[in-house]
Amino acid sequence: MQKILIIEDDNDINNMIKEFLQENGYLCFQAFSGSEGKLLISMNHYDLVLLDLMLPGLSGEELISELVKQTKVIVLSAKSEIETKVNLLELGANDYICKPFDIDELLARVKVQLRQDVNKQRQLIYKDWHIDLDLMTLEVNGKIIELTAREFKIIELLMHYPQKVFTKENIYEYVWEDDYIVGDKTINVHISNIRTKLKTTGTDHYIQTVWGMGFKLIE
Numbered sequence: 001m002q003k004i005l006i007i008e009d010d011n012d013i014n015n016m017i018k019e020f021l022q023e024n025g026y027l028c029f030q031a032f033s034g035s036e037g038k039l040l041i042s043m044n045h046y047d048l049v050l051l052d053l054m055l056p057g058l059s060g061e062e063l064i065s066e067l068v069k070q071t072k073v074i075v076l077s078a079k080s081e082i083e084t085k086v087n088l089l090e091l092g093a094n095d096y097i098c099k100p101f102d103i104d105e106l107l108a109r110v111k112v113q114l115r116q117d118v119n120k121q122r123q124l125i126y127k128d129w130h131i132d133l134d135l136m137t138l139e140v141n142g143k144i145i146e147l148t149a150r151e152f153k154i155i156e157l158l159m160h161y162p163q164k165v166f167t168k169e170n171i172y173e174y175v176w177e178d179d180y181i182v183g184d185k186t187i188n189v190h191i192s193n194i195r196t197k198l199k200t201t202g203t204d205h206y207i208q209t210v211w212g213m214g215f216k217l218i219e
Helices: 011-023 034-043 060-067 082-091 103-119 149-160 168-175 186-201
Strands: 003-007 027-031 048-052 072-077 095-098 123-126 129-132 137-140 143-145 207-210 214-217
Touching: 003 011, 003 034, 011 027, 011 103, 027 034, 034 048, 034 060, 048 060, 048 103, 060 072, 060 082, 072 103, 082 095, 095 103, 123 149, 129 149, 143 186, 149 168, 149 186, 149 214, 168 186, 168 214, 186 207
Parallel strands: 003 027, 003 048, 048 072, 072 095
Antiparallel strands: 123 129, 129 137, 137 143, 207 214
16 A cells, blocks of 8 residues: 655644545555654655745755655645745656645546656666566676565565665565564575675675664765
8 A cells, every 4th residue: 555644833734634545446554744744754755745935944945856756746835926936846746736725636646756766767877786566577787686575575665765774664664564563583684695695796785784773875
C-alpha cells in the first residue's frame, strides 16, 4: 500500500484528507507542524507528501528542499500568486494546488503522481550497480550478483533514495512488511551478507553505515 504523509496544521483539513485518501486505498500519516513533518520524513519512507506552506515551526518553503530529495511533493496552499507557484516548482515540487480545493481533484492529482511512480523506468542505475526490477537482478560491471529476495529489496530501497539514511526500522518494515523489533540483528546480518557478495566487484563499500542512525549509499 502506498504511503502518504500529510503535513497540514489545520486539524479539519488534515483529517478530511486522511479519511478521504484512506477510503481510496492509501495509507496516510499526519503531521501538524513543519518540525513534526521533518522528524517523520527523517524516520520513515513515504511515496508522497502533501505539504501546506504556512506551518508552525518550520514553514513549507523551508521544508521542501529536503523533502524533494526523498519523495514526491504536492504543495497545498492558499497562496495563489504565480511567482510563488513557479518558485516552489523550481525548488522541486511535483504539483501545486490552491486552497480551497476540491477533494476529488486532489485525489486525481495524487493518483497521477503515484501512477507515474509505479510506471517509471523499471531499471535503476547507481554508479556501477544496475538493477532490473522485473527480473530482480543486480548487475555490477557485467556480472550478475546472486541475491535473495530480501537482499534485493534492501538494495532496491537504497537505490531509490541514495541520499537518504534508512534506519533499521525503515528497512525492516519495507522488506519484511512487518513491525521492527528493537535489538533485532536481522538487518545487520543481511547487510553483511550483501557486502560479502559484492566484495569481488570492489563495490561492497557502496553501502555506508551511518553510526547510530542506519545505512545509506555513499555520495
